Amino acid sequence: MQITVWQTTTLGGALQRTEAQLVEPAADEATIEVLHCGLCHSDVSMIDNAWGVTSLPLVPGHEAVGRVVAVGEGVDPALVGQLRGLGWIAGSCRHCSWCLGGDANLCASLESTIVGRSGGFASHVSAHQDWLIPIPEGVSAADAGPLFCGGITVFAPLIDEEVSPTARVAVIGIGGLGHMALQFARAWGCEVTALTTTAAKAEEARGFGAHRVEMLADLPQQAGRYDLIINTSNHDLDWDAVVGALAPRGRLHQLGVPTSPIPLQAFPFIAGRRQFTGSPTSSPASLLKMVDFCARHGIAPKVEHLPMAEVNTAIERLRRGDVRYRFVLDGPA
Template sequence: MTEIRGWAAHGAGKPLEFTCIDVGALGPEEVEIKVEYCGLCHSDLSTKNNDWGMSQYPVILGHEAVGTVTAVGEHTKGVKVGQRVGVGWNASSCMHCHQCMTGQHNLCAEALPTIIGHQGGFSDKIRAHWAWAIPLPDSLDISAAGPLLCGGVTVFEPLAVMNVRPTDRVGVVGIGGLGHMALKFARAWGCEVTAFTSTEAKADEARGFGAHHVVATRDADALKRAVGSLDFILVTVNVPLDWAALTACLRPNGNLHVVGAILEPMSISAIDLIFGQKRVSGSPNGSPPAMAAMLDFAARHQILPQVEHFPMSRVNDALEHLEAGKARYRVVLDPDFA
């Protein structure tokens, strides 16, 4: 019997409880990792509460885990015991479909989320397929690197796959856990960056994260001044917005790209898209190659999230802190098992 000790949800909306779960023998292509830090993401909260209707209980949450490889299966490749790696939103994929074979593993129909049908990183150890255990650059601070593996790649990937150019003017909507990292990445990408925020008190912080300009979304005049000014707008929030006002801020051929898990339908005028030849798109997290590229880029530019640390034994306090909107801007849990 192989047990993982961690903090598990046993039902929708219930506090996490310390739990031991038998996960069986290590698979031939799996690696086992001693968790040293694990980021807390809003997706953990959504999974805890079954907001998406696909949670499976009991589940140890946490999908931004970093640590040291302690065991490898007999058919593992490219990862060795003692290496520092990270695991993000997915723990495995089929490795033989078209998406996997073309480097888009995150779009695999059989991709296994780390915290849905699998045990996550609010634990003493975590397992993943070797391809999804991403080596960490030595120059990145491991104590803050965890959130890059989900939130970081989620906002980095659109810059690459949507062909955002360094000469583009990029807007980032929402200066939170995702948005503050998006500002850092877009600035390092070479873009002129505009932050959209409903909280004017965040303006100075947004500039510190890389924004050249800040637009207060509750200021109608400020929104009017931004009309027709941006090539690419990245939406990082998970709440309904004034979609007409945002699409108006796009230049011709502009793209409104969504990475925030907004549950309500988006009401967007076809006419607004047609006459400006504008686009609306979305993307999930990222594949192993994308995650590795993001980590290399982050190491080159020393991009890390701004984090707060909680001991893992206070995970329920950390979840309340996140749900109350008090996190500035990502939370990382430090294992403190006896």
């Protein structure tokens, strides 16, 4: 069977529509026909080989939603026809202590959907069945794609770190990740503050659930306030002010990747028992809990839809930061 992929054969290059042969799903894998696929900043990083792990040709796309059309050996054929979502991770070994302990996203043999595999900007994409997450009723399949990478990335610090609903949470950066972080933290029960450099985003931030909106430059006036700061920004910040805004035992959770190393003073971490943490997406169990939580609380990414044929326009606009707040490319490819 012929499938369609949007691929680049040069680093930094535009994607081109190409026909390819459908490879039968491997053991424990299933293939979905892609209906929608979100565009994540990591797709751009992979196109540019920013992390040095890109192999060509590259088919990006790792926020895919579609229907199962084929299953490999060891997969229940009843999956065929089911609506499933796929994020950054397409497979893990299932045998190591991390996989067995419920932290499969920390597996050393992790397979990424777009590293050495063919991604979701295509008519079809395959993954291990554990990482193809059922989409419950109450979650819009058309808008759900960004939950599976961006969404789980900001849900992880709440669920995996067992944040208390009494916590005061601040989110730095109200973009593709941050706008979902505000919704999750609000529904979690926390007091939610949006920290932004863009005063124009204040009203929208409140719409996503922020109780308070503060300018990032005013952080020095909020010393000792927050139990958790989720930093989605990849810019260099006034790190002393960020750490200083943490309450005793507070935690700075880093999700954005600045180009320079982060300089941190040791003393505030010692004196206040503060912590600095980060996390890479999350486990299949947390993904399942996330979509359930979204259905219960009406949480959805705010997306702009474009046909898959306009994927290069979406990439160019994302490079310019011209998106509120996430693109979803709609099939057919």
